[in-house]
Amino acid sequence: MTKNEPEAIVGGKITNLSLRRWLHSLPGVDKVGLESRAAGLGTRSIKTTxxxxxxxxxxxxMDLTTLEGMDTPERVRSLCLKALTPDPTDPDCPRPAAICVYGDMVSVAKQILGKSGIYVAAVATAFPSGRASVAVKLQDTKDAVKAGADEIDMVIDRGAFLSGNYLEVYKQIQAVKNACTRADGSKAHLKVILETGELQTYDNIRRASYLAMLAGGDFIKTSTGKVTVNATIPINLLMLQAVRDWYDQTGVLIGVKPAGGIRTAKDAIKYLVVVKEVAGERWLSPDLFRFGASSLLNDVLMQRQKLKTGNYSGPDYVTVD
Amino acid sequence: MRLDVKKTYKLFIGGKFPRSESGHTYELTNPKGEFVANVVLASRKDARDAVVAARAAQSGWVGATAYNRGQVLYRIAEMLEGRREQFVAEIRELTGATEIQANKEVDAAIDSWVWHAGWSDKVDSVAGSMNPVAGPFFNISTNQPTGVVAAFAPQKSSLVGLVNTIAPIIVTGNSVVVVASESLPLSAITLTEVLATSDLPGGVVNVLTGKEKDLAPWLASHQDVNAVDIEGTSDPVDLEIRAAETLKRVIRPGAFSRSGSLGSLQHILAFMEVKTVWHPKGH
Incomplete structure (x- = not known):
């Protein structure tokens, strides 16, 4: 048994009891300290270069996202085209890391993005509520992987988590991870959505982060964007602490993806400051940090134009999606 | 004996009263050189925030019925009347005007709001047209507000110049970012308190105080501003060149009189665009 096996980390056979013992032995979160540190890092002024x-x-x-019930293939296509050419006036403008869509839109997105290097991420497992049988969740995942999804964003079963049934949550993540396997044996990247807005306490968020990392998630993601409280800077900070400590303990690098409610370039820069100060520069890479956002891109493009031309830009100068 | 309350005023952006992003203020003095109040020295970022607020408010304001906009302007006149004493005292403090002169200025400002309020639902009846065309079409030209306007109130007027700057812009559905006179800003600050309590949706009027020179170049070159009224600026040529980059409408200093209780329809139309619609007649 190597030190990175779940049994070694938890200290015994994986049962609900051992998981509970392990998760509840994690240090409690200092709410006041966490929020004041997050607020302090948020005041930093980032200028010029x-x-x-x-x-x-x-x-x-950025994971450029459209997750609406009213999504159409045309809407997804236009979002993909926007990802390919975010700012038509500036050929040097970088591209987002991925497009994030519902599973049935994967093939549409894949058609446009092809081998452009922009990944297609699909939400799966009865997103956003996660309320479906395990069989349905797994089939949902397999469908998306089969359609060509490079990344899967799954939701955890919050009901099971909150009622203390950690083993169920753990098993579901593992099962979805297995369902991410493609025909050729390679695996789609798995992001585990904790839906922090429903987890009630910071302690629960820390526990859910560890549980997701233990079960084999490649990324931990804050939210679906479908509840009232989405990503916040303190939660981002807390999850970055978790991945940093996980790396120290196991040598495994896990990514973090805040999603929902990040709309301005100013907010995004605050998040990046927290990434650097908490997890370190290594995490300042699309492999280990992503923003889940839809309207953020336009604001960042307007800020880029301001830096380039010296004039404040406006919504007339970016594409409307 | 009681101590004076030394006032530090704030900006008016999006219907709220924020402090400056920069935290800078300047000391306002009366003609005798005595301290009056600390007034915000707005920065270009405050101007940017004000434009964002103005843009957000504009679609709702133009979507209100013309009748409703007129009522809101009329309500501003009523509220202004209710604060007459404060306006009179502040005009006298900063300009040394007599009570009669100051009252006359407040009268003119109130009357100007009422005059403009009446135009809201009449502009199109007077300036719009039904055009004769050679074909089976109705051809109708209507006037639409241009959008977000950045305006610089006259430097030498306390209240009436300011009202005659704001009213012709907002009456038709534009929103405005207005920079108050640097040496006579008190009426503008008190006017924000009137605006905040008179059913005007937040963001339709945004008032900045400070140096015109700090703000004018940024607002003139801002790509999300549709027109600039550069009445109270000192370097109009530079601003016109900047505004030309994005084809903004420019209202030059002295283009319209701003001292009386009657405005002009041309002043209102200066912030409007003509939209012409072709509609088939049938046969």
Whole structure:
């Protein structure tokens, strides 16, 4: 048994009891300290060359998202075209890391993006509520992978988590991870959505982060964007602490993806400051940090135009999606 | 004896009263050189925020019925009347005007709001047209507000110049970012308190105080501003060149009189675009 096996980390056979013992032995979160640190990092002023870098980095780390019931193939196509050419006036403008859509839109997105290097991420497992039988969730995942999804964003079963049934949550993540396997044996990247807005406490968020990492998630993601409280900076900070400590303990690199409610370039830069200060520069890469966002891109593009031309830009100068 | 309350005023952006992003203020003095109040020195970022607020408010404001906009302007006149004493005292403090002169200025400002309020539902009846065309079509030209306007109130007028700057812009459905006179800003600040309590949707009027020179170049070159009224600026040529980059409408200093209680229809139309619609007649 190597030190990275779940049994070694939890300290015994994986049962609901051992998981509970392990998760509840994690140090409690200092709410006041966490929020004041997040607020302190948020006040930092990022200017000139650092700002230029940060704006480009924010685009490169973006999962450009459309997750609406009213999505149509045309809407997804136009979003993909926007990802290919975010700013038609500037050929040097970087591209987002991925497009994030519902499973049935994967093939549409794949058709446009092809081998452009922009990944297609699909939400699966009865997103956003996660309320479906395991068989349905797995089939949902398999369909998306089969259609060509490079990344799967799954939701955890919050009901099971909150009622203390950690083993169920753990098993479901593992099962979805297996369902991410493609015909050729390679695997789609798995992002685990904790839906922090429904987890009630910071302690629960820390526990859910560890549980998702233990079960084999490649990324931990804050939210679906479908509840009232989505990504916040303190939650981002807390999850970055978790991946940093996980790396120290196991040597495994896990990514973080805040999603929902990040609309302005200013907000995005605050998140990047937290990434650098909490997890370190290594995480300032699309492989380990992503923004889940839809309207953020336009604001970042307007800020880029401002830096380039010296004039404040406006919504007339970016594409409307 | 009681101590004076030394006032530090704030900006008016999006219907709220924020402090400056920069935290800078300047000391306002009366003609005798005595301290009056601390006034915000707005930065270009405050101007940017004000444009965002103005843009957000504009679609709702133009979507309101013309009748409704007129009522809101009329309500502003009523509220202004209710604060007459404060306006009179502040005009006298900063300009040394007599009570009669100051009252006359407030009268003119109130009357100007009422005059403009009446135009809201009449502009198109007077300036729009039904055009004769050679074909089976109705051809109708209507006037539409241009959008977001950045305006610089006259430097030498306390209240009436400011009202005659704002009213012709907003009456038709534009929103405005207005920069108050640097040496006479008190009436503008008190007017924000009137605007905040008179059913005007937040963001339709945004008032900045500070140096015109700090703000004018940024607003003139801002790509999301549709027109600039550069009445109270000192370097109009530079601003016109900047505004030309994005084909903004420019209202030059002295283009319209702003001292009386009657405005002009041309002033209102200066912030409007003509939209012509062709509609088939049938046969």
């Amino acid at each position: 650092s700002k230029t870098w940060a704006l480009d980095a924010a685009i490169k780390m």
